[in-house]
């Protein structure tokens with residue numbers, strides 16, 4: 001299939017482009033490079049030994065989207081493009097709603113116009129709010145604590161309504177848990193601008209000496225050791241989940257959790273990183289981070305069953321691959 005990957009130069013998008021190319025699909029990337037570098041496109045081609053078509057465009061630009069869709073016969077869209085910094089979304093809500101919602105609506109609009117019937121959307125476990133773990137696709141969604149999370153809830157609803165009104169338009173909504181790690185080549189990975197918000201890039205920067213210590217946000221949660229529990233998933237497994245979702249997409253709207261189904265505490269993650277890489281990570285316990293929940297992990301059985309997809313990489317590999325990428329930067 002000929003797949004348009006929006007945000008394909010980003011962290012998850014770039015790994016998914018590699019997975020698509022390795023599975024024999026062709027890739028067109030549309031990315032405005034607002035949170036990525038063009039060099040990533042070269043790395044994707046180098047790793048897969050295949051060419052991709054790259055457009056430096058903003059996917060909220062309807063004219064630019066029309067041009068891409070009129071120039072290429074597109075079989076499906078995977079829509080990663082969007083902004084994801086929770087704190088920034090609280091400070092600049094309009095910017096987040098504009099970028100994340102307008103992009104989704106315009107892409108759906110051009111898909112309908114050009115008869116493109118497969119649409120895969122990057123959602124997030126954040127839509128579950130503070131539900132009871134493990135999170136299941138059938139649960140009622142609870143309020144998220146920030147505009148970023150709301151853009152995911154709203155995008156899911158918009159795509160669902162469009163698919164219900166247009167039976168040929170098939171949508172797969174993928175709710176990611178905590179993607180970490182990098183491609184084994186060490187060429188592509190997560191390279192956030194400024195001080196990282198997420199734990200794994202923070203830890204790798206402490207390991208490198210760029211940051212002094214990790215701050216562990218709270219040790220008084222009702223979890224096994226008091227620190228926050230998350231479902232960390234290797235980004236290459238997550239990328240494979242997109243290929244499975246695309247290849248198994250049937251009519252209608254289908255929602256899948258992409259996680260391992262296993263919760264890991266902050267202290268367990270630190271221990272795994274130290275073990276995998278033989279590096280000590282200094283840390284302090286500090287106050288809870290506002291908006292954080294105690295535990296978040298998936299019931300991933302639906303994706304396992306319906307997509308024939310399971311994770312292959314463990315926490316040690318996630319830590320080893322994340323560190324290999326950071327060392328190369």
Ligand code: NAD
Nearest residue numbers: 007010011012031032033034035036058059081082122124
């Ligand atoms: P990323 O920032 O690395 O990638 C997003 C890409 O989209 C970037 O390359 C950026 O330049 C591009 N982009 C943003 N707005 C654009 C626009 N208007 N037009 C064109 N390109 C645009 O982020 P990521 O971690 O790869 O996340 C990809 C998607 O997955 C996002 O939608 C994100 O919300 C979602 N998601 C990520 C996580 C996570 O922990 N990384 C978790 C859940 C969901």
Ligand code: UDP
Nearest residue numbers: 197198199202215216217228229230266292
């Ligand atoms: N965390 C932490 N220190 C940091 C960043 C994160 O202790 O510098 C904790 C956070 O409280 C949560 C877990 O690590 O329990 C994962 O946080 P992250 O921001 O990576 O992902 P989230 O699940 O919040 O999207």
